[in-house]
Amino acid sequence: xxxENVEPPSGLTTDGFVLRPILATDAELDYAxxxxxxxxxxxxxxxxxxxxxxxxxxxxxxxxxxxxxHVARQAFTYTVMxxxxxxxxxxxxxxxxxxxxxxxxxxxxxxxxRWDDYxxxxxxxxxxxxxxxxxxxxxxxxxxxxxATDWRLGGYLFVTNEQFTQQVELIRDTxxxxxxxxxxxxxxxxxLAYE
Numbered sequence: 001x002x003x004e005n006v007e008p009p010s011g012l013t014t015d016g017f018v019l020r021p022i023l024a025t026d027a028e029l030d031y032a033x034x035x036x037x038x039x040x041x042x043x044x045x046x047x048x049x050x051x052x053x054x055x056x057x058x059x060x061x062x063x064x065x066x067x068x069x070h071v072a073r074q075a076f077t078y079t080v081m082x083x084x085x086x087x088x089x090x091x092x093x094x095x096x097x098x099x100x101x102x103x104x105x106x107x108x109x110x111x112x113x114r115w116d117d118y119x120x121x122x123x124x125x126x127x128x129x130x131x132x133x134x135x136x137x138x139x140x141x142x143x144x145x146x147x148a149t150d151w152r153l154g155g156y157l158f159v160t161n162e163q164f165t166q167q168v169e170l171i172r173d174t175x176x177x178x179x180x181x182x183x184x185x186x187x188x189x190x191x192l193a194y195e
Contacts, residue, residue, distance in 0.1 A: 003096040003119055004073045009150040011078065014142055016135070017089055021070050022079040026088065027060035030079060033088040033127040034059065044125055044164045046187040075099065080126070080139060089135060090126035092143065097121055097157070105191075106183040113179045113195075118155035121193065122147065125167075136170055144174075155195070163189035 011020035022030070031054075034041065038050045050059075066077040076094040081087065095101060097118050107115050124143065126136040140158070147156055158176060160167040171194050182191040 002098070003075070003094070003153075006073065006076075006119070006151065006153060008070070008073070008076050008094075009146070012142065012146050012150070013083075014138075016083070016138055017142075018081045018083060018085065019078045019092060019142075019146075020081070022063055022066050022077045022091065024060050024064040024067055026079050027056055027063050029081070029086075029088040030063060030091070031056045031059040033090060037125065037128040040128065040164065040166070041125060043189075044161055044167070046161055046163070046184070046189055080124075088127065089130050090124060090139065092139075093123040094120045094153075094156070095123065101184070102182070104185050108181045108183075110178045110180060115180060118157050118195075119153045120156040121159045122156055123159050131166065136167070137173075140170065140174070157193040157195055159191050159193045161189045161191050168192065 008021070011018065013019075034050050035054065038052075038054075041050065042048060069075045070077055075096060078092040080089040080091060082089060097115060097120060102121075109115070122143065124136075124139060126139060130136070147153065157179060158171060159182070160171060162168060176194040178192055179195045180193040182193060184191065
């Protein structure tokens with residue numbers, strides 16, 4: 001199934017967080033989480049984003065694009081908020097596996113798997129101050145249930161960068177299995193895709 005044919009759920013509410021589509025109006029709360037976590041987000045992204053001089057206005061412009069892509073069903077981005085809606089805890093992204101970001105990549109299957117059997121690549125991050133409480137593991141567990149029950153995607157993969165060792169170890173501590181290695185041009189680390 002192609003991502004543009006998917007009806008995305010409106011979100012997910014748990015005891016620990018609320019997951020809902022990101023909006024440009026989330027810019028300030030999102031910015032606080034991004035800047036607190038910028039060192040490891042650079043590793044995760046394999047870029048210099050966010051730069052030290054990144055601004056709330058620049059973040060708002062980014063979120064406007066994410067919101068537009070969500071509405072157009074080109075890709076889906078959810079913010080992770082605390083139950084009160086006063087602190088951003090992280091973000092979740094569902095990207096189409098046939099999208100632009102994978103067009104120039106070298107994708108190597110691990111075993112007998114086909115990339116085009118999967119509709120979405122799922123990425124997520126949790127703000128640095130919430131890692132000690134294992135919010136990332138709670139989020140991953142909730143995402144697995146949510147994706148299996150509330151989405152009609154067909155296949156999907158959880159993707160992280162091999163240099164983001166904290167998240168690699170988190171995923172390896174589950175029963176998810178490595179399916180693909182993805183090498184993007186001009187990025188030093190491979191991305192690892194798990195099912």
